[in-house]
Amino acid sequence: MQIHNIDFHFHAGQERDEGVTLADHLANAVMTGRKVVNLTDHGELYLGGRRLPDNAPYSKGIEGLAEYRAELDKLKSQFPSLKLFFGPEFHPTIDLDTVPGELAKMSDMFLCALPPVEETFAANTAGRLARLDEIRRFRDRMDRPVLIVHPFHSCVKYQLVTHPIAPWITDIPIRDVGQYSLEELNKFFRFDISTLASACREMDLSVEINGGTHEMARLLNLPSVIGMLWSAFKFLAGEGVDIAPGSDQHEVSGPRGRLGVSVPADAFEAIGITAKDIRLLAKLDS
């Protein structure tokens, strides 16, 4: 098993393009080399205020998640090369304490995101820590493993996309992985990464290296940002945090056609993490 074979963040649900089936997404997974796949969808589309797209395949509410899971179970025998899991994704707009307990029965794991980093450094860190505590309660109540998804996505987006790119960011030197100081990483990512590390280690939460975040950074032509991302994950791994891969691919058709989102295998290679190191995989296998 290689890293690109493992994708814990593979979307296929309410947002499927018209005429595209769940089987089409699974066929895409097979032909793009995926072998372990966690099928996900945004929890807000079922349990939150987010409006369903026209022609959404499943109902609103917990029933919709049950329908998605049932369709996945029905298709499993057609895709014997895939080891398939089901794990909805929750952003901070969902109060995890209100998620119905019956969701545990139909889920193998959960993806949980942290709040964005729009405030001061101290407030961003405190907000993320509070959410991590809510996630821990949720994990304990559901008794399913949780993957903290795209922990640096909103940070890269803030620095490179939603605000003008500051000259100090353009000028960050390109260095090898592990050669950026924690101070430099904290300044760029706008929260205290060591707090995230100790919380995730103590709470036994896995953390995702996300393909979508890598794609965004690469499209901005700043290799130093990739270097900082990899350095941040190397720091987390060094602090004993379990690191796991996810692409965050949503579409298998549409304007980009077959061009989806990669599992960032190069990041794992740079940090020195292999498939057998991933504790989340072992948890799901047991």
Ligand SMILES: [Zn+2]
């Ligand atoms: Zn996602």
